[in-house]
Amino acid sequence: MIVVNGRVVPHNLRTALPTDVWRVTDGSELDPPLPAAVLQRSTDGKVRLHLPNTRQGSEASAAGVVLDVPTSLDHVSVGDLIGISPDGTRLTVLWKASAQHNGLLLTERCDNYCIMCSQPPKVRDDDWLYERALQVIDLLPTSTPEVGLTGGEPTLNQDALLRLLTRLRDKLPNTEVHLLSNGRAFSKPDFSRRYAAVDHPGLMVGIPLYAPESSLHDFIVQAVGAFDETIRGILNLATLGQRIELRVVVQRQNVAVLARLADFVARNLPFVEQVALMGLEMTGFARSNSDEVWIDPVSYREELREATEILIDSQIRVRIYNHQLCVLDRALWPVAVRSISDWKAGYIDTCQSCALIEQCGGVFTTSGARVSKHLHALSAP
């Protein structure tokens, strides 16, 4: 687990910083252009960021602003993109160059209200997040392998999203772009068409589907009519040749219909590129609705195996996310993915003696103690 947010102490700062997204560099460029933040590590291990192009007139600040970075954030490295508040006191790591997956949060608003949402939506104007994401995209190297776009529901501001996707197409055409959306907006043919017209070759949308029919799906997402819109959205996207991933969060409510959902996908949505069967992140609503939502993965091993086999037999690619190897049927190990983001992946004490700790994705540190009661160390296979 790594920390991505923290307080920093600014020096030489007189007026607000001229920009909020910065690229961490090693200072080898002479006079690097805005928004370079030069990383300095002193012999005693202290980490500072020097913003050389922020000279603010007076003698004292001629060298530009310097930030003292706390130990918790000293993993900041060259190539990372960071956000710094205008007053120079808060630092957010927006892009970790060394991480497998990097996501850009586009909004915290959402028109679903999923009972197991790990990042509960907020009702407030946060369109600035799109602007910040645009700045990040502008600073990313063209060799960037993958960009994740998350929310909230990124399609709520359709124009902002399409502008962002267009920017990605122009700046990062070789990058895999993975958008997470509940898919409802795509039920409008016009929006689907505009989305497809962006024509980013690496663009794929991950859409959650929790049940093979409306009543359970609508209950889980707490929105009547959502299933109907999501399915029609998926069909519209498929008609336009768009790449689609289905994401199924396995939870107490849908364990019993998991195989039926797999059958439904195989029969009705066989064109999807991949189905991700995902374990719970027990934070946010998932935590407050724990009684309705939580189920120990050990108790649905059989259902998960059956659903996976149905999809594999039907020639649909399956990946299992967020499940620890020790609670998964061995037959499913080949499709289990180390999916938990670096900054919230961790291992409990039991894991330390496990021979497969390197292959296992670990647990959500955000889940706290709400992990399987059956985690155990495995010996080498």
Added chain:
Amino acid sequence: MTIAFDRQSAVPAHWELLPFRFHALDPTTTLLTNLVGEQVCVNPYQLTEIVDGTCTDEALLAELRAKHIIRGFGERTSAELLAMKLRTRMRRLPDSTGLHIFVVTLRCEHTCKYCQVSRQPTSGARYDMTVQHAERALDIVFRSPSPRLKIEFQGGEPLLNFAIIQHIVTAARARNVGPTRDLSFVIASNLALLSDEILDYCKREGIYLSTSLDGPPDLHTRNRPRPGNDSWQRTVDGIGSAQRALGVDHVSALMTTTEGSLGRVREIIDQYRSLGVLNIFLRPISPYGFALRRRGGGNYGVEAWLKFYEEGLDYIFELNAAGTLMVETYAVIIAKKMFSNEDPGYVDLTSPAGIGLSALVYNYDGAVYASDEGRMLAEMGDHTFRLGHLDTDTYEDIMLSDALLSPLEQSITTSAPMCSTCAFEPYCGSDPVFHHATMGDAVGVKPLSAFCQRNMGVFTLLLRKYRDDPGARAVLRKWAHR
């Protein structure tokens, strides 16, 4: 509190029936199938409640919604998904006639007791196809819209007229220009006359070989006599050398069930397995040609064949569980129709019927038939399915002939009496040639039809295996998507 409404509030208050059909599998189990053949099993009492609109079993209603047998009032997706599945199922129809059978000679050195064709002794060129007819037939082949064209050489024993095979392969390749088709060639041969020269040629041209193998030596030799009584040995040797020369996937075999096969299905399958042929088609005998004779091998009823078939299928499921990926072709065809949206368009089990639309037959004498069985009827003196002649008729004459359109139209299962209301209709097909041969008209009377009885038996059997046996379920699922 983050849960604003409970499960019940998300249940549609009203629902309506989508088109579905039903069939009593046994006194307590009724099978419901939707427009494209997806299944739900209920008891008869539940069926009444579903139809009456009084059903309150929410778990059952949820399953019926997921399987598109009912829909919530105002829901749009179920109809859209059903339409999409139906379109997928029908999408092959505009690409008609992928299989073109060239009967290059009627001569044969075998005297098989169930032969469907009136074979001729091995001398006598008047039973061979001429170059002129072959060229005229290719005119028709390349008029067919199908993006995949398979040319199958039959006989008689086609290797007895190998020169015309070579001519047709070269000529067909030369014609495959412009928007090219996926062109393939199969020789259906008893392999007794296979030589290194022929194998070299097949390898060079990527030609597939298909042969007949009825099982162990005594059974095969009795069914398929030839001078020297060595038909089994020659076929087995031929399969071996063809596999070595062309690769295992380029050689296939077909079996015909005769009275002597009954009770011996494991031996028959083991015979295939020992040769490394992991694909078997447990075919009943066809009621044409010599098979209809008293000693033709066809003196057994549908029940006896179904028992044979089930024993064979059980053994194949057993083999699969043990890691031998043996496949039964008929079950594959039906599994696709049951558990996927694909209709493989198998000539004898599709609707509109496969005659003409899936296959055309060019006889050695220039006559064009709607199917292999149609040609056999003609050899028996019944010319109902003769669509025209290569000397006089064009592609349009043949494809728009009454001899083709009339049986096609009459026998479409979605309108034929007792087919249109049958729960198995999505899995089945129409076989106007069979019904004409056995009952005198293209539709037939289904309760008396051996075709209907046999296929209903197979459907029921496969559904039972799928429901009750997890191992069989996994195998059928894989077959449906292979």
